[in-house]
Amino acid sequence: MKKVLLLCLLLFGxxxxxxxxxxxxxxxxxxxPGVGNGTALTINANSGSVVQExxxxxxxxxxxxHSLYVRTQISGGSWSLYDxxxxxxxxxxxITQNIANAEYFFxQDPGLGNGTALALTGNTGTLTQAFxxxxxxxxxxxxxxxxxxxxxxxxWSLYDxxxxxxxEFADENSPIDAAEYFFxxxxPGVGNGTALTLDENTGALxxxxxxxxxxxxxxxHTVYIRxxxxxxxxxxxxSASFTVDPTAIDNxxxxxxxxxxANFEATGAQYQWLDCGNANTIxxxxxxxxxxxxxxxxxxxxxxxxxxxxxxxxxxxxxxxxNDDDSDGIENDTDNCPNTPNPDQTDSDNDGIGDVCDxxxxxxxxxxxxxxxxxxxxxxTVDFDGCPVFSLPASNFSVQTxxxxxxxxxxxxxxxxxxxxxxxxxxxxxxxSSESFDFSRELIFQDLQAGSYTLCITVDNAPDxxxxxxxxxxxxxxxxxxxxxxxxxxxxxxxxxxxxxxxxQVNAQIYQTTEDEVTLPLDKIENRITVLGxxxxxxQFEQMIVLTDQLLAYPNPVVQDALTxxxxxxxxxxxxxxxxxxxxxxxxxxxxxxVQQGYLQLDLNPLPQGTYIVSVYHHTQLFNQKILKx
Amino acid sequence: xxxxxxxxxSLLIGMALANAQNVITVDNSPGSxxxxxxxxxxxxxxxDGDIIxxxxxxxxxxxxxxxKPLSLIGFAHSSAEKETMIDDIFLRNNASxxxxxxxxxxxxxxxxxxxxxxxxxxxxxxLIDNGIYFEDAGIEGLVFRGNVVRRIGSTxxxxxxxxxxxxxxxNNIITDDVNVKFFxxxxxxxxxxxxxxxxxxxxxxxxxxxxxxxxxxIFFYNRxxxxxxxxxxxxxxxxxxxxxxxxxxxxxxxxxxxDNIDPLFVEDNDNSTxxxxxxxxxxxxxxxAKAAGVNGEDLGLxxxxxxxxxxxxxxxxxxxxxxxxxxxxxxxGENLNVIINTSNQ
Numbered sequence: 001m002k003k004v005l006l007l008c009l010l011l012f013g014x015x016x017x018x019x020x021x022x023x024x025x026x027x028x029x030x031x032x033p034g035v036g037n038g039t040a041l042t043i044n045a046n047s048g049s050v051v052q053e054x055x056x057x058x059x060x061x062x063x064x065x066h067s068l069y070v071r072t073q074i075s076g077g078s079w080s081l082y083d084x085x086x087x088x089x090x091x092x093x094x095i096t097q098n099i100a101n102a103e104y105f106f107x108q109d110p111g112l113g114n115g116t117a118l119a120l121t122g123n124t125g126t127l128t129q130a131f132x133x134x135x136x137x138x139x140x141x142x143x144x145x146x147x148x149x150x151x152x153x154x155x156w157s158l159y160d161x162x163x164x165x166x167x168e169f170a171d172e173n174s175p176i177d178a179a180e181y182f183f184x185x186x187x188p189g190v191g192n193g194t195a196l197t198l199d200e201n202t203g204a205l206x207x208x209x210x211x212x213x214x215x216x217x218x219x220x221h222t223v224y225i226r227x228x229x230x231x232x233x234x235x236x237x238x239s240a241s242f243t244v245d246p247t248a249i250d251n252x253x254x255x256x257x258x259x260x261x262a263n264f265e266a267t268g269a270q271y272q273w274l275d276c277g278n279a280n281t282i283x284x285x286x287x288x289x290x291x292x293x294x295x296x297x298x299x300x301x302x303x304x305x306x307x308x309x310x311x312x313x314x315x316x317x318x319x320x321x322x323n324d325d326d327s328d329g330i331e332n333d334t335d336n337c338p339n340t341p342n343p344d345q346t347d348s349d350n351d352g353i354g355d356v357c358d359x360x361x362x363x364x365x366x367x368x369x370x371x372x373x374x375x376x377x378x379x380x381t382v383d384f385d386g387c388p389v390f391s392l393p394a395s396n397f398s399v400q401t402x403x404x405x406x407x408x409x410x411x412x413x414x415x416x417x418x419x420x421x422x423x424x425x426x427x428x429x430x431x432x433s434s435e436s437f438d439f440s441r442e443l444i445f446q447d448l449q450a451g452s453y454t455l456c457i458t459v460d461n462a463p464d465x466x467x468x469x470x471x472x473x474x475x476x477x478x479x480x481x482x483x484x485x486x487x488x489x490x491x492x493x494x495x496x497x498x499x500x501x502x503x504x505q506v507n508a509q510i511y512q513t514t515e516d517e518v519t520l521p522l523d524k525i526e527n528r529i530t531v532l533g534x535x536x537x538x539x540q541f542e543q544m545i546v547l548t549d550q551l552l553a554y555p556n557p558v559v560q561d562a563l564t565x566x567x568x569x570x571x572x573x574x575x576x577x578x579x580x581x582x583x584x585x586x587x588x589x590x591x592x593x594x595v596q597q598g599y600l601q602l603d604l605n606p607l608p609q610g611t612y613i614v615s616v617y618h619h620t621q622l623f624n625q626k627i628l629k630x
Numbered sequence: 631x632x633x634x635x636x637x638x639x640s641l642l643i644g645m646a647l648a649n650a651q652n653v654i655t656v657d658n659s660p661g662s663x664x665x666x667x668x669x670x671x672x673x674x675x676x677x678d679g680d681i682i683x684x685x686x687x688x689x690x691x692x693x694x695x696x697x698k699p700l701s702l703i704g705f706a707h708s709s710a711e712k713e714t715m716i717d718d719i720f721l722r723n724n725a726s727x728x729x730x731x732x733x734x735x736x737x738x739x740x741x742x743x744x745x746x747x748x749x750x751x752x753x754x755x756x757l758i759d760n761g762i763y764f765e766d767a768g769i770e771g772l773v774f775r776g777n778v779v780r781r782i783g784s785t786x787x788x789x790x791x792x793x794x795x796x797x798x799x800x801n802n803i804i805t806d807d808v809n810v811k812f813f814x815x816x817x818x819x820x821x822x823x824x825x826x827x828x829x830x831x832x833x834x835x836x837x838x839x840x841x842x843x844x845x846x847x848i849f850f851y852n853r854x855x856x857x858x859x860x861x862x863x864x865x866x867x868x869x870x871x872x873x874x875x876x877x878x879x880x881x882x883x884x885x886x887x888x889d890n891i892d893p894l895f896v897e898d899n900d901n902s903t904x905x906x907x908x909x910x911x912x913x914x915x916x917x918x919a920k921a922a923g924v925n926g927e928d929l930g931l932x933x934x935x936x937x938x939x940x941x942x943x944x945x946x947x948x949x950x951x952x953x954x955x956x957x958x959x960x961x962x963g964e965n966l967n968v969i970i971n972t973s974n975q
Contacts, residue, residue, distance in 0.1 A: 210966070223968065
């Protein structure tokens, strides 16, 4: 340790003015070496008075009290008397020094440094550390652990003490390796009863015994049973009363293959079958006198009658399992888990696969071993990990089309209605072109031409969802009309096709219809019928119907149209010869004409305006009519 | 024998009985066949170090004096089927090295009138309705664990009734208070104070000479006011407090405490009374009391120290046997068929 003494001095050069302090010296303890012979101190420049701090080594001084003597000298002049100050030297323990050692002992202090050493980790004077300290040799019971530590200077702490208790661990898995019983008493003392042989166990056991009662007189008795652990610890006994009764219930059992039947039968008797091979557990529901085993094993019956209860011996039963691979009593062809025993056939999700072998409990198509979401509700769409993905019912979207009004009009429409309001994007594609629009409930694509389209709908924040539709915008058809005239009834029946509705004009009367067949009255000899479809571009049907059984030529006058000659019967198909004469008798035209449904047509366009005579020879009759050509 | 000690914690481990000891059976139920029907007579006849099995009975065995080192083993204190009841146990002079387990003490355990300080007394798996008191010469060396007790020591004449030292008080349910005189040699750790004293559940008689450190304990109240477990001379380390009712528990004085945090028992979040057939004071996995102890152990009764608290008070390390089924009537000479189930707990 470096030892120094800090000293602060107030030095005066005396009362003479302008005299400076020129030197100073000190000595420790003494004797006084004489003025000028002490250890010199260097004085700062001054004008006769100075306050100055010095560091004075104390090396070599022992612990204890010492005196420091200091005196000064006027420059080139006299020395002062010394001043003396007492100081004390002692070792100072540094608080940051390490904890260097530790030791422990049990119960009795062996003295400092005589305990069992503990290895410490590095530290700078403060330490928290855990130890595993052996207790070998300590007896069972309460003990005290004492620990103390030592710093690098060799100083020991006072010890700290903690109580602990030593006893053997109670091991619940320690086998129960012995049992004994005695009847009535007195208690022969533990270990002195009649021994019972126990099955192997790991600290818990249920076992049945048949205890001989030879020598017990008729009447009430008590049986006492206790057990012992492998470590030799006996239990307290348990006891139960019974009666030796000459009229006791027969507890024997008859077995045929896998059917066991209690031989005792009486009205009011209660039976309960037990599974001896499964810790004598009660077989739920098996409360009849006979019991059909579904698995080979050993079984017993407990019979209660008139306040008595008897227990049969455990009886072996064998079950033929040739068509029951898992031996659960359910034949393979009706077993919902043919390779896994499940006699209760529990099938919670009613999927035809028993719970114990159902590898897809939520029926989402992803096996449970791979299913990250094994409890997905029924019907929910899932991804490859078996977890729900966004979906909408197939009926969520209603798509309607409106065909083009006329080819080339570009006025077709596709309308979308969503049942669930969400942020949708609909993309309509045809060939290389497409267009997209956002909507939440309804959307109409307009100005579409006839053709096939693909309509796909996506939903915001559901990147894996898309539903597409193939949509066709149709072009309108041309109307087709056929007519059938009822001369007697003076009506015409029109068969209509090509449009959703029709406008029919008969002479001056106008009719609207959406029917594909309609019968209309004819009120004139010559009836002009015109039929139009929904749109003008669907074409027009025109027909003149003549209600007569006489020959008739029309129209008259004729302008540019052909002249139609009705022969008086729609049944007429034979060709006829027709001639046209000018008024002066000159033959202008003579020709054989084909007849269709009683009509033939003559083209008068080549003829100049004027008046002519049309002459038709039909059925040996000659028909003449004057016609005005304009 | 496997032995292990962890420093910085007091490790409590189970105990076994020496094979050389005699086992004496006592049963006062009518018609029983035990070696003794009167417990005091069995004690009188017993040799030092003997084990007395006190079988369960509907009849209380009454008040007994223990004046020699014995192990008194009952069946259980709160089993649904049966229990062993003793009214008072007076540990007299010469009762050092006595063990009491699996007994419902319907009144108290006491050292009243002794002139000799008893050594090494073990009380575990007991239900003590009134309390255990250390009058006169008292006890030096006490293991008190796995019990359900109203009171340890007394606040009445506390300088005279708490004469116990070198004591481990661990893994107990305490329904009123613990009173400590020699706090430097007393460990109070991993207990549950269940509906205990609202204001002085732990009392340090010598509070002027230092602090008793209470570790890893749970203070579980159901009071409409604000309980205050703090008291001069008592500090709490890594303890938890909770009040089921409206008033918050005053913050525990000490370090590492969890104030007003529900410990989340597996069962008994409904009240603060001991109901052995339904309560389960183990901690749920998400309890903040898990691994919150001074050495990383759980708070409360179950600290993984090797000793396991059980509600019913089955004697630790003693197997149990039950006759599950029996033929109540057999023909002469016919076998008596019985089914037993037995457990090493």
